[in-house]
Amino acid sequence: MPQFLLNKRLILLLVSIILLVALIGFSFKKDRNLSWPEEFIQDTIGLVQSVFHRPAQYVAGFFENVNNLLDTYEENEILRSQLNSYMQLEERIQQLQLENEKLKEELDIQNEQDLSDYEVIRGTVYVRNPDQWNELIKINKGTIHGVEKDMAVMTAKGLIGKVKSTSQFTSTVQLLSMPNRENRISALISTENGAVFGLIEGYDDELKALEMKIIETDREIKEGDGVTTSGLGGIFPEGLPIGEVLKVEPDAYGLSKIAFIQPAADFYDIEHVMFIKREMPTIHSEEAEGEEE
Numbered sequence: 113m114p115q116f117l118l119n120k121r122l123i124l125l126l127v128s129i130i131l132l133v134a135l136i137g138f139s140f141k142k143d144r145n146l147s148w149p150e151e152f153i154q155d156t157i158g159l160v161q162s163v164f165h166r167p168a169q170y171v172a173g174f175f176e177n178v179n180n181l182l183d184t185y186e187e188n189e190i191l192r193s194q195l196n197s198y199m200q201l202e203e204r205i206q207q208l209q210l211e212n213e214k215l216k217e218e219l220d221i222q223n224e225q226d227l228s229d230y231e232v233i234r235g236t237v238y239v240r241n242p243d244q245w246n247e248l249i250k251i252n253k254g255t256i257h258g259v260e261k262d263m264a265v266m267t268a269k270g271l272i273g274k275v276k277s278t279s280q281f282t283s284t285v286q287l288l289s290m291p292n293r294e295n296r297i298s299a300l301i302s303t304e305n306g307a308v309f310g311l312i313e314g315y316d317d318e319l320k321a322l323e324m325k326i327i328e329t330d331r332e333i334k335e336g337d338g339v340t341t342s343g344l345g346g347i348f349p350e351g352l353p354i355g356e357v358l359k360v361e362p363d364a365y366g367l368s369k370i371a372f373i374q375p376a377a378d379f380y381d382i383e384h385v386m387f388i389k390r391e392m393p394t395i396h397s398e399e400a401e402g403e404e405e
Contacts (some may be wrong), residue, residue: 120194121228128389188330211383228347233258233282240382246289246315253383254281264388270353270376271297272340272385283387288322288354289315289379298345299324299354299372302338305331309342311355321358322373333360339373349388 236258239250253259255278264276265285276286286295297312301324308331314323325340337357343350357373363370 122343128330151383173254174198180365203346214302217320221291231258231389234385235259237382237385238282246291246379247287248276248290249285249287249382250283251283251387252281254279254283255389256280259283259387259390264352266340266352266388267377267382267385269378270355271348272349272379272382285385287379288312290313290377291317296345297322297348297354298342299339299373301326301333301357302343303331307342308333309344312373316372319358319372322355322375322376324371324373325363326360326369326371332356333369333371339371352388 120239235251235253237249238252259278261275265273273285273287276284301308308328310324310326312322312324339354341348341352353376355373358372358374361369
């Protein structure tokens with residue numbers, strides 16, 4: 113009896129395999145009509161796919177958009193940092209170009225003027241108080257560099273003031289634009305009829321011009337005449353450029369003339385300066401004895 117059941121199971125297995133192979137072969141047959149079970153299964157599968165396909169596609173698209181946004185954000189951060197670096201580099205290039213132009217101007221002014229008799233000490237402004245913008249500036253050179261009190265100070269364009277005080281490594285410069293009547297400078301105006309001497313002893317805030325009291329009132333002075341240091345004051349060397357005549361007016365009493373001088377230097381924009389020290393000629397003892405004889 114058990115043997116009979118075993119044989120029966122084998123027969124059923126073989127029959128099932130044969131039917132399965134037949135169905136597979138039948139399903140691969142071309143140009144045939146689907147049976148109703150196949151149609152049912154196919155329709156069911158299609159309905160399930162259509163129901164779950166759109167949500168699955170939406171979810172996949174959502175995560176893809178999120179990834180794209182993250183990638184875009186990272187790219188924007190990189191581009192922003194590169195743009196900031198570029199702007200900083202561009203600003204630095206402009207600063208270097210301006211500094212280069214100013215240094216060229218200093219070299220040009222030194223070549224144009226006869227500064228061979230002067231000792232030139234170069235310095236840079238490191239402090240400028242907004243409350244005293246037109247009065248005082250601090251320079252990064254002091255007595256250890258050879259700077260002395262009352263030494264003339266100029267930029268590449270012209271005279272700006274004198275040394276007010278010094279320390280070992282720094283100095284304070286009093287500008288010509290400082291409203292101080294005691295800040296006098298002996299100057300001369302070069303006219304067609306010769307030099308006209310006077311004293312610069314003030315500054316007009318409205319005109320942004322120096323006030324020069326003319327000693328010789330009978331000389332004709334024209335607009336644009338050059339003004340330089342005369343060297344007679346005992347402090348400033350001779351021939352340092354100050355500016356040019358803007359206009360000439362009689363003083364409040366009508367006894368003398370006041371010339372308003374447009375400064376050659378830009379008092380608002382001062383960065384690099386030159387300390388000018390006049391080298392006094394020395395007389396050797398042998399020469400002195402010869403002169404006495």
